[in-house]
Amino acid sequence: MINQETSTSIDLVQRLRKGEAGAYQKIVDQWQNRVFNFALRYSNDQHFASEVVQKTFIQVFEKIDQLKDPSKLKSWLYKIASNNCCSEGRLKAKSNYTQLEEQNLHTLDLDTPAKRYEKAELKTVVEEVLQQIPDEQRQVIIMKEYEGLKFREIAEILGESENTIKSRMYYGLDAMRKILINKNLSKDLYHE
Amino acid sequence: MNREKILDYLYGEMAPDEKVVFEKTIAINAVLQKEIDEFQMVREYLGQSKDQTGSPIQMVVNAPVRRNLWNRWWTVAASLLLLLMAGKFLDLRVTIDQHQLSIGYGNLQSVSVDPNLELQQQYVMLGKSLGDLQSQLASYQEMVSHPEQTLPSGQKVDMRELAKMVGNMVEKEQETTENRLAEKILEDQQIAIQSMAQGLIRYWDEQRKNDLQMINTGMENLVRAVQMNSQDLTQFVNNTQQNY
Structure with a gap:
């Protein structure tokens, strides 16, 4: 179909x-x-x-x-x-990062200034963390998380097996998890 | 094994029956539960950046024109036709036979490349031929820039005289045009003046008639008044004489 x-x-x-x-x-x-x-x-x-x-x-x-x-x-x-x-x-x-922050100023946001600041900080942290992991893991995470591609599709695009892609995804997420925990960013803080 | 299943579970790519089994495993495995929770947390952080989108600073991509092969062949054909037409005027000759492509003009020796030679020799020949052609074109350019030219009919022409002659023709034509324009303006002016004069004459004629009529009426009134005054005067005199 x-x-x-x-x-x-x-x-x-x-x-x-x-x-x-x-x-x-x-x-x-x-x-x-x-x-x-x-x-x-x-x-x-x-x-x-x-x-x-x-x-x-x-x-x-x-x-x-x-x-x-x-x-x-x-x-x-x-x-x-x-x-x-x-x-x-x-x-x-x-x-x-300057350019991304400049772009944020143009988006309509009804949050309070404090909340807005907190969100912007969080975004910056996530983007920083994403930049710290290896290129091939970052690529897979972006394709999966933001482009919504299936593991099969990512494997086809990158010319690798589906298992390799899942492996990169796993190690990528794991690396991000460790960095975030080291930064003391817990789930509770995120939900505050 | 768990690694792939964790990802399939997190991203909803697990078959429903497999999902049921996996959830039972999670329920009895605290380490697996913790791992999945922490991965879920990372995903939530990543989700924070989901609206972090934009578009290119400028529209940097312009649609180029993609010509198909048919169009390209027509371009080649048009170029050849142009070359042949130019050749007709410039006495340029392009000869294609079974083994050679020759390009030349006038009485100068033509240049050629023999495709039967080795590739390297062909390159050498082509380089030499192009060099010869370049010098021929340079001499042609010099010839064209010379003030005295010979037409294909053999007639000699001095380009300076020709330019002067053309200049005179243009000037004469311009003068004639100006004269014609001036004549037309004069004619139009005359028509306009005549029309205006006729109008004035008609007006004056009418005005004169009116004036005459007015004068006549005035005169008649004056005569009548004088007559009346005369009668009154006679009566006044008579009355006065009677009183004195």
Whole structure:
């Protein structure tokens, strides 16, 4: 049974292969925010994420003929984005928290200033902790937690077995658990 | 073994019957329970950052134009046609036979690459040929920039004289146009003046008639008044004479 997203992907890939510029624009519109957020969580750097978005969509355009199964557009796109995150990560320094804090100022929040501050602090801590674990574990956690991909899909994207992916996920979560406990951030504090 | 099951359980990827069995195991295993609770805590922390999303600073991706092969062949065909047309005017010659591609113009020697040679030799030949072609083009450029040119018919033309002649033609045409425009304006002005004069004459004529009528009426009234005054005066004189 083909779902709506898959059938749209097949249609867009076929149209792009025929040379329709409109199809390319639709792919960009549909996926650029997800790719951006994926890269942003991976790097915690907006410029890094923008670079990854740009490179990813240029490669999508250039290599669309290499996509054997058009229904796998989503996995293929994440694979390119993931590779770009790794290659870009080797070139650039990580972490720029200032930009994320600036962005927070623009979001509508009805909490009290104290609560807002507490939430922002917590987010910063989580992002810091995420940056402390190895790249391959972070990548899997982001894909699972934020992109909502199945273990099978992540395995397909990263070209690894499902067991390897689960193993990375487990060690990633475990590493985060230890760091958070060392920081004395208990569940009680979080629920205060 | 537990590692995979913990993850499947945490992320809801466990089959329902397997989940029931696993939950029974958790209930009797305090260590496993603690591990799952702590992993759940990490997930809750991660969830805090879920709304931490944005969009690219700028729309950095523009849709490039993807040309298909058919379009590319048409481009090549159009380029060849253009080259052949240019060749017709510039006396440029492109020769393709079974073994050679030759490009040349005028009476200069053409350049060629023999595809039967070894690849390296072909590169050397191609480099030499391109060098020759470049020098031919340079000499052609120099020839084109020379003030005296020879048309394909053999007729010699001085480009400076030609430019002067064209300049004179343009100037003359401009002058003629200006004259025509001035004549038209004058004609229009004359028509407008005539029309205005006729209008004035009509007005004055009407006005004159009215004035004459008014004068005549005035004169008549004056005569009548004088007559009346004259009668009154005669009567006054008569009356005065009678009294004195």
